[in-house]
Amino acid sequence: MPEPVSIIGASGALGFGLAVRLAHAGGEVVLGSRDPGRAGETVVRVRAAVPAGKLDCALNADAAAAADLVILAVPFRNQAETLHNLRGALRPGQIVVDATVPLAAALGGKATRTIGVWQGSAAQQAQEMVPDGVSVVSALHTISAASLRDLDSALDEDVLVAGDRRADKARVAALLDSIDGLRCVDCGRLEMARLTEQLTALMISVNVRYKTHAGIRITGLPDELWPAAAS
């Protein structure tokens, strides 16, 4: 059973897909939105896909306070503003899973290109903006929202995870590994988000060419990716 989680931006494509899969896995999911109407509408949509889902909804700030694990699934152009608005809601000990991607599309450019973030990556920007004691873990940039929302679509891919605290990454991995067909891989420190965030643009380029929803698998790994002793 995955631990309870809040999703900031649950009415967006990625947030919605994650909500469907995590609810399907049996987890309690709080669906956060900027707008109460959209939050409620999202609950209805998720419930249509997962009738037995343990769902709640809230404005983003209330959602951020409602669980120790908080997934940030907003477009990059809203990331800084959202984090600014959540400063009063987040508390030490929480983990923010940053899934935002600095696509050039945020500024009217191509979705196969990215823009430079001063801090190095969106995740590092998030780490700079959250209150002290909140840990940012970067993940989910190669997972297709379209594949997530469709429970009939069998997932078969890895989640590339980066963060500075191994125990926090392992906790995020336990959450996301509860989704059938996903496997979390430790890609190193949070600064590696510079690389993993770029992969969204690569996936989009591959998707355009092959008219698919591509994912990534890392080959050559051992069976046990999150040994308890090391966390």
Added chain:
Amino acid sequence: MPEPVSIIGASGALGFGLAVRLAHAGGEVVLGSRDPGRAGETVVRVRAAVPAGKLDCALNADAAAAADLVILAVPFRNQAETLHNLRGALRPGQIVVDATVPLAAALGGKATRTIGVWQGSAAQQAQEMVPDGVSVVSALHTISAASLRDLDSALDEDVLVAGDRRADKARVAALLDSIDGLRCVDCGRLEMARLTEQLTALMISVNVRYKTHAGIRITGLPDELWPAAAS
């Protein structure tokens, strides 16, 4: 049977591994080096792994003139100088497969970090430096040299290919697909090398954590990745 290929920097780790695999696949391989002694020594080493290999060796400039397909497998710190020295040897119609990676290690930094290249990527720098009419295709950044050189190690991973001419990418794919266990994936235009080159650093970070030689597989792709009609 793969078409003949020259490898610039064949005495390096990646160049050597590619030479072993391509010779094993039955292709004619010209092993280029800056130093005639090292070129000859490399032939001996490749022949030890592939006794029936069709091998020749040459100084880099002669190697570059010896085949229509030329793999550039030099360290990034030597890339610009090497391409400068090859300007008189390369001719229109040739394809240069750029496998160089702008790792920060080139300047004494970490192998899990990269440095910025003004042109956007090492491959784009290569395209700027080769004579007009020579086409640069970017590939091979996620393939472990250690896995390549060991014929007992079964490969099971993708080669991420980027380039501006689809027919040229398809030709490179036909060459590299001749290596058992490798599958080439079209990742888009040459500018996507900005992203694929970064993956070497990501692979190194994963390798350090899991003590392995990781590779990448793209999931969700159709069976036919290089349809002849589209090339």
